[in-house]
Amino acid sequence: MLQVNKRPSEINRDFAEADGSASQALTSYLDIVRRQFPTMVAIVSASVIVAVLYLFTAAPQFTSTASMVIDTRKVQLFQQQSVLGDIAIDSATVETQVEILKSENISLAVIRDQHLTDDPEFTGAGGGLLGTVVGAVAGLFSDGHAPSEFELTRKALERFEKNRTVKRLGVTYVMEIGFTSKDPAKAARIANAIADAYIVDSLEAKYQATRRASVWLQDRIKELRTQASAAQKAVVDFKTANNIVDTGGRLMNEQQLAEVNSQLVMAHAGTAEAKARMDRINDILKQEIPDASVADALKNDTIVKLRGQYVDMASKESIWAMKYGADHLAAVNLRRQMAEIKKNIIDELKRIQESYKSDYDIAQTREEAIKSSLANVVSESQLTNQAQVQLRELESNAQSYQAMYDNFLQRYMESVQQQSFPITEARVISAASTPLVKSFPKTLIVLAVAVFGGLILSFGAAMARELTDKVFRTTGQVEEVLGVNCISILPALGGAPLGSKLGGKFARKSNPQPDLLRYVIENPLSRFSEAVRSLKVAVDLNSIVRENRVLATTSTLPNEGKSTLSTNLAQLMAHGGARVILIDGDLRNPSLSRALVPDAKIGLVDVVANKVQLEDALTVDPETKLSILPAGITSKLFHTNEILASKAMHSLITLLRSKYDYVVIDMPPMAPVVDVRVTSSFVDSYVFVVEWGKTNIDVVRHNLRGSPEIQDKLLGVVLNKADTQALARYESYHGRYYYQKYYARYGYVE
Numbered sequence: 001m002l003q004v005n006k007r008p009s010e011i012n013r014d015f016a017e018a019d020g021s022a023s024q025a026l027t028s029y030l031d032i033v034r035r036q037f038p039t040m041v042a043i044v045s046a047s048v049i050v051a052v053l054y055l056f057t058a059a060p061q062f063t064s065t066a067s068m069v070i071d072t073r074k075v076q077l078f079q080q081q082s083v084l085g086d087i088a089i090d091s092a093t094v095e096t097q098v099e100i101l102k103s104e105n106i107s108l109a110v111i112r113d114q115h116l117t118d119d120p121e122f123t124g125a126g127g128g129l130l131g132t133v134v135g136a137v138a139g140l141f142s143d144g145h146a147p148s149e150f151e152l153t154r155k156a157l158e159r160f161e162k163n164r165t166v167k168r169l170g171v172t173y174v175m176e177i178g179f180t181s182k183d184p185a186k187a188a189r190i191a192n193a194i195a196d197a198y199i200v201d202s203l204e205a206k207y208q209a210t211r212r213a214s215v216w217l218q219d220r221i222k223e224l225r226t227q228a229s230a231a232q233k234a235v236v237d238f239k240t241a242n243n244i245v246d247t248g249g250r251l252m253n254e255q256q257l258a259e260v261n262s263q264l265v266m267a268h269a270g271t272a273e274a275k276a277r278m279d280r281i282n283d284i285l286k287q288e289i290p291d292a293s294v295a296d297a298l299k300n301d302t303i304v305k306l307r308g309q310y311v312d313m314a315s316k317e318s319i320w321a322m323k324y325g326a327d328h329l330a331a332v333n334l335r336r337q338m339a340e341i342k343k344n345i346i347d348e349l350k351r352i353q354e355s356y357k358s359d360y361d362i363a364q365t366r367e368e369a370i371k372s373s374l375a376n377v378v379s380e381s382q383l384t385n386q387a388q389v390q391l392r393e394l395e396s397n398a399q400s401y402q403a404m405y406d407n408f409l410q411r412y413m414e415s416v417q418q419q420s421f422p423i424t425e426a427r428v429i430s431a432a433s434t435p436l437v438k439s440f441p442k443t444l445i446v447l448a449v450a451v452f453g454g455l456i457l458s459f460g461a462a463m464a465r466e467l468t469d470k471v472f473r474t475t476g477q478v479e480e481v482l483g484v485n486c487i488s489i490l491p492a493l494g495g496a497p498l499g500s501k502l503g504g505k506f507a508r509k510s511n512p513q514p515d516l517l518r519y520v521i522e523n524p525l526s527r528f529s530e531a532v533r534s535l536k537v538a539v540d541l542n543s544i545v546r547e548n549r550v551l552a553t554t555s556t557l558p559n560e561g562k563s564t565l566s567t568n569l570a571q572l573m574a575h576g577g578a579r580v581i582l583i584d585g586d587l588r589n590p591s592l593s594r595a596l597v598p599d600a601k602i603g604l605v606d607v608v609a610n611k612v613q614l615e616d617a618l619t620v621d622p623e624t625k626l627s628i629l630p631a632g633i634t635s636k637l638f639h640t641n642e643i644l645a646s647k648a649m650h651s652l653i654t655l656l657r658s659k660y661d662y663v664v665i666d667m668p669p670m671a672p673v674v675d676v677r678v679t680s681s682f683v684d685s686y687v688f689v690v691e692w693g694k695t696n697i698d699v700v701r702h703n704l705r706g707s708p709e710i711q712d713k714l715l716g717v718v719l720n721k722a723d724t725q726a727l728a729r730y731e732s733y734h735g736r737y738y739y740q741k742y743y744a745r746y747g748y749v750e
Helices: 010-011 022-035 037-057 091-101 104-114 126-139 149-163 186-242 252-285 296-301 302-324 329-420 443-468 477-482 516-522 525-546 560-574 589-594 604-608 642-645 647-658 677-678 695-705 708-712 724-730 737-745
Strands: 064-072 166-167 174-181 427-430 487-492 548-555 580-583 627-629 662-666 685-691 712-720
Touching: 022 037, 022 443, 022 627, 022 724, 037 443, 064 091, 064 516, 091 104, 091 174, 091 186, 091 627, 091 685, 104 149, 104 186, 149 174, 174 186, 186 427, 252 329, 296 443, 302 329, 477 487, 477 695, 477 712, 487 525, 487 708, 487 724, 516 525, 516 560, 525 560, 525 685, 525 712, 548 560, 548 642, 548 647, 548 695, 560 589, 560 662, 560 712, 580 589, 580 647, 589 647, 604 647, 642 677, 647 662, 677 708, 685 695, 712 724
Parallel strands: 487 712, 548 662, 548 685, 580 627, 580 662, 685 712
Antiparallel strands: 064 174, 064 427, 166 174
16 A cells, blocks of 8 residues: 655654664664674774784784792791881782882892893884884984983883883782793893892891891990999999898898897787786785795795695694694694794795796896887888888889890890891792793784774764765655655666667667666666656556646756656656656756757747647657657746746646646756746646765755645655665665566576
């Protein structure tokens, strides 16, 4: 079923917003790639060619790598602790060592050790074709004087740092040292030299620091020795001045105080004991009959004998008193003797009492003497204790100075040992070896980068071409931008320009250039002919809706192929048996008349002016029976639009409707002149010709927007002069493949 054209108002809108779905976005990108495929292939090929040229011209580089580790379990062979103190190795410390490896101090040490200032690789122009060219250009602008040693060193340092790499492996304590050179053996040698220079620099730094610490320690030890001696002398002088004597770890007054205190205790006990004996003897003497039950009495021989006699006499007196009576002379004598013995005992006890009293007095006197001595010792001890406060301060200062002196002396001895046996935490765990494979340039990586970069660049170029491609290339563009049907796409025809006379037959063998105005007749199985047939089918189907006998072909700009389409459409209709007349309505530039009937002296202008009859101005193609009405002589006409809009023109078209099945009018382009717009009153349908891939979209849209009367009768658009090979990338179903495949059975290949 024929697709009905969209409303004219839809022509004025911009491109419809694309669907935001991912599938349609992907499809649009794939369409861009398909359309711009040759450009993309050319850019990618150019990138690959540049990469290959680079691989052939670039000097090969070899990289050798050495590995070092900062060992936290460092060996301490002759030292207990570092003089400068052991610093914990953390991430920041490792990064600091990496920066030390990158320092100019290490680099210059390697340059001097390896004599790199004499190596052309470090002081020359560089290797490879590019380096040679750069060196030659630099030589042209140089002043000719020989570079100084400083300049050579700085240039070598610049090359050295460019080719050296130092990095930390992950979060480990391992540092990787790499060096790149044109000589693999040199790369390994320099990488190992960097590691050695770092170790030597670390040892030298520690040695210098230890040496400076030793000098400082030596001066400090002398000062501390003097201070310790002075402090100890002050202690001795203070003890002498304050009569403080130390005996076995105790002061003498402290020892005296303890002894006197002990004596006082013993004296007090003796006094108490003497008083107790005296009190006891006093109590005994107060008795009527003293009981000499005291220690001294019991031990006294006299008292013992007297008591023995007293007991015997008491026994006898008791016996005699019982036998002879108490008044017996013998009994009385016994009692008198007993009284004498008792008196003697009391006298002996009094003597003991006097002895006890004397002992008590002596004990009291001794106790008082000891108390007085204790008071003196206590007084002296108090004075000594007050002096000991200052003494302890002096002793504390003396001990502090002595401890500091001993500590610094120990550190000094350690520093002396470290100077003779310095160690470093870093050690090489993997020495650099001679590489067998070049590290730069890597062929696969360079080619991969070239291909990837070429793809990115080509896609960018493709997107740029798409965004700047303001021309019609697909039927979808025509229908979306203009809102009308794209009836057909005519392929570009290579051939002679418009100039073949009507009825001229050109054999393919004698003249390989086809006659463009008779192409559908001479090449009936061509794609061009098939596209013209689709236009005729659209005309016939549209006639079902409305009368569609008067057709006009126009375009936006000249040379878009409207005359070629008009002629071939008319030839095709006439060759099919229809009555067809072809009118050259381009009165400003009647190129169709010059091509088909160059010798015609009369034509449309004369018929409209009633100067000649219609039959006299017609020319008939003897093969297709196509009637042709040329424009006539139009060189002196200035108002061609008035002629086309005249009543006589309307009458002529009405006459032609009655005599012919199809009236095909070749109209002028719309942009230069306004003649097309005045024909809308008698033209049934317009066929708009647009040159494929050339005519600007904005120009076409502007012309149609300004001609609503043309839009109302616009049958559709024909894309002319299409490149079939390029068209296949935009719309595969419009490519040459399907036509060739279908007509291959007839032995025809376009």
